[in-house]
Amino acid sequence: xxxxxxxxxxxxxxxxxxxxxxxxxNSGHPGGSLGCVEFFVSLYxxxxxxEIPFSMNGKNEDVFFLSNGHISPVFYSxxxxxxxxxxxxxxxxxxxxxxxxxxxxxxxxxxxxxxxSGSLGQGLSVAIGSALTxxxxxxxxxxxxxxxxxxxxxxxxxxxxxxxxxxxxxNIIATIDLNGKQIDGSTNEVLPMGxxxxxxxxxxxxxLAVKEGNNIEKIIEALKLAKDKLGQKKPIAILLHSExxxxxxxxxxxxxxxxxxxxxxxxxxxxAQNKETLGDY
Amino acid sequence: MKKYTNQxxxxxxxxxxxGLTELGRTNPNVVALCADLIGSLxxxxxxxxxxxxxxxxxxxEANMIGIAAGLTIxxxxxxxxxxxxxxxxxxxxQIRQSIAYSxxxxxxxxxxxxxxxxxxxxxxxxxxDIGMMKMLPGMTVINPCDYNQTKAATIAIADFxxxxxxxxxxxxxxxxxxxxxxxxVGKGILLNPGTDVTIIATGHLVWEALKAGEELEREGxxxxxxxxxxxxxxxEDIILKSIEKTGCLVSAEEHNYLGGxxxxxxxxxxxxNPCPIEFVATxxxxxxxxxxxxxxxxxxxxxxxxxxxxxxxxxxxxxxxT
Numbered sequence: 226x227x228x229x230x231x232x233x234x235x236x237x238x239x240x241x242x243x244x245x246x247x248x249x250x251n252s253g254h255p256g257g258s259l260g261c262v263e264f265f266v267s268l269y270x271x272x273x274x275x276e277i278p279f280s281m282n283g284k285n286e287d288v289f290f291l292s293n294g295h296i297s298p299v300f301y302s303x304x305x306x307x308x309x310x311x312x313x314x315x316x317x318x319x320x321x322x323x324x325x326x327x328x329x330x331x332x333x334x335x336x337x338x339x340x341x342s343g344s345l346g347q348g349l350s351v352a353i354g355s356a357l358t359x360x361x362x363x364x365x366x367x368x369x370x371x372x373x374x375x376x377x378x379x380x381x382x383x384x385x386x387x388x389x390x391x392x393x394x395x396n397i398i399a400t401i402d403l404n405g406k407q408i409d410g411s412t413n414e415v416l417p418m419g420x421x422x423x424x425x426x427x428x429x430x431x432x433l434a435v436k437e438g439n440n441i442e443k444i445i446e447a448l449k450l451a452k453d454k455l456g457q458k459k460p461i462a463i464l465l466h467s468e469x470x471x472x473x474x475x476x477x478x479x480x481x482x483x484x485x486x487x488x489x490x491x492x493x494x495x496x497a498q499n500k501e502t503l504g505d506y
Numbered sequence: 507m508k509k510y511t512n513q514x515x516x517x518x519x520x521x522x523x524x525g526l527t528e529l530g531r532t533n534p535n536v537v538a539l540c541a542d543l544i545g546s547l548x549x550x551x552x553x554x555x556x557x558x559x560x561x562x563x564x565x566x567e568a569n570m571i572g573i574a575a576g577l578t579i580x581x582x583x584x585x586x587x588x589x590x591x592x593x594x595x596x597x598x599x600q601i602r603q604s605i606a607y608s609x610x611x612x613x614x615x616x617x618x619x620x621x622x623x624x625x626x627x628x629x630x631x632x633x634x635d636i637g638m639m640k641m642l643p644g645m646t647v648i649n650p651c652d653y654n655q656t657k658a659a660t661i662a663i664a665d666f667x668x669x670x671x672x673x674x675x676x677x678x679x680x681x682x683x684x685x686x687x688x689x690x691v692g693k694g695i696l697l698n699p700g701t702d703v704t705i706i707a708t709g710h711l712v713w714e715a716l717k718a719g720e721e722l723e724r725e726g727x728x729x730x731x732x733x734x735x736x737x738x739x740x741x742e743d744i745i746l747k748s749i750e751k752t753g754c755l756v757s758a759e760e761h762n763y764l765g766g767x768x769x770x771x772x773x774x775x776x777x778x779n780p781c782p783i784e785f786v787a788t789x790x791x792x793x794x795x796x797x798x799x800x801x802x803x804x805x806x807x808x809x810x811x812x813x814x815x816x817x818x819x820x821x822x823x824x825x826x827x828t
Contacts (some may be wrong), residue, residue, distance in 0.1 A: 281579065282579060282580050283579060283580065290576075330607060330608070331607075331608050332607055332608070339579050340608050341607045341608045343603070344599050344602075344603045347568075347604050348572075350568070350570075350572020350575075350576065350600075350604070351572045351573070351575050351579075353569075353572070353573050354573035354574060354575060354576020354577040355579045355580065357561065357576070357577055358579060358580035358581070359580060361558070361559070361582065362581075364580065380568075381569055381572065381600070384564075384566035384569035385569050385572065388563060388564065392561075
């Protein structure tokens with residue numbers, strides 16, 4: 226089986242995990258999670274050089290921060306599938322006494338999580354801090370961070386964009402999940418943000434785009450290109466044109482599934498579109 | 507009664523700056539961040555000696571807090587520096603999620619706290635910061651009283667694992683603690699023993715409490731004067747032990763009575779040993795422009811105000827015992 230086929234099989238299983246997790250507790254955010262499955266699988270199963278067992282300090286390994294913490298289902302599934310913690314623990318998502326809180330946190334000691342996120346707009350700053358520490362430690366590895374596009378409405382991001390380019394933080398790759406949707410509607414309906422690529426360029430960032438944001442080959446290609454561009458006194462941004470709800474026909478092309486779980490019938494339909502590949506948890 | 511002498515007035519922010527300089531020389535993991543207030547925070551010497559370990563963030567405090575949280579990942583010990591107002595209220599959610607909830611070893615160092623910031627007025631004079639910071643689970647809150655104690659506290663918190671809010675001020679104030687006074691996070695300091703009333707002071711009010719104690723003694727009232735520099739976690743033992751002797755207490759701080767140290771002490775007493783308590787603190791108000799001395803007097807934050815509250819609390823104690 227080709228590497229890409231293996232990665233796509235992982236994606237299908239991760240989609241099943243996401244759907245089953247949010248269905249079980251009738252809450253959570255399947256839309257954005259499904260939209261970023263290929264991105265997470267590309268990072269954790271192909272691009273990033275990581276160490277398991279987990280160490281908070283992440284010295285001499287690539288590290289990842291999730292700023293838009295509400296897409297925790299995809300993060301948890303990928304971390305578990307990668308081996309950070311037992312798969313069965315996905316059963317505890319959003320339940321009392323779980324390490325898998327609604328939004329990711331270090332507070333319960335879940336391996337793989339280095340910062341709490343959920344209150345939006347904070348992850349890029351944290352990632353920049355982590356990148357600065359890597360430089361101080363002469364650690365050549367890379368810091369990755371994922372942000373939502375709606376999240377860019379938070380002003381702190383622009384403080385961070387300004388800082389990273391102004392100070393030449395060039396060991397960081399920030400991906401923006403450009404699905405064009407947020408809770409109340411399309412980003413254009415809620416608050417038009419104009420040309421994000423031009424804005425980031427004006428802020429001094431090197432900007433790459435993945436037009437097919439759910440195509441694993443294209444994502445890996447972009448991440449590798451981004452890595453090649455590191456170390457040139459410029460931070461790198463990747464605009465990931467993803468489809469919210471990807472892989473489940475009735476969840477795509479709408480913002481309706483941003484924060485809503487499928488009912489029993491909808492779950493059955495969604496799972497039928499994503500057949501088990503690695504075995505359900 | 508032990509007599510404390512002013513070894514030469516100095517500002518507590520210089521104690522922070524000099525403590526940070528010393529840490530720069532002794533602890534390679536200490537890094538510092540500032541949001542465009544290097545001079546006010548007295549950080550220049552640290553920067554001159556460790557340029558690679560200093561990060562000028564610009565006027566972007568939210569970003570500073572996030573970057574500080576990230577710097578801990580990989581073992582750095584970040585000290586952020588800006589005014590107390592911009593260190594807390596402006597960035598409360600960033601501190602809450604990225605530092606406190608995430609359990610990051612960041613030291614939030616906040617100068618120009620309280621009304622003694624002076625002429626800049628209420629936009630810059632925060633009187634709510636202790637309340638906000640002490641409410642955060644896992645946050646340690648320290649408000650040292652003079653130059654020496656601020657320097658000692660700055661050095662001590664580098665070795666203390668966990669988020670800390672260190673609050674200090676702008677004006678030159680008497681410098682009276684010594685090496686002998688000691689400093690340990692979470693441990694109150696018995697400055698003068700007494701039997702009639704306990705005065706617990708923090709920050710700039712400690713010197714005023716000592717002066718009040720001296721004057722009270724001349725009136726035949728023996729005040730036990732305690733310095734609580736660590737407001738959270740509160741040194742419950744030293745307080746409870748003291749009121750066993752005195753049976754009443756006056757707290758003194760440059761902060762709103764709501765959310766301040768006095769409120770924490772009142773909560774402790776209500777639970778463990780109820781007794782009369784009075785607060786020397788601001789009365790749910792904003793500050794205003796003026797000199798530090800004028801403002802301390804107008805807002806009831808000086809020796810005179812402490813003496814007056816001691817008189818009130820002694821009256822209440824007497825009524826209770828008759």
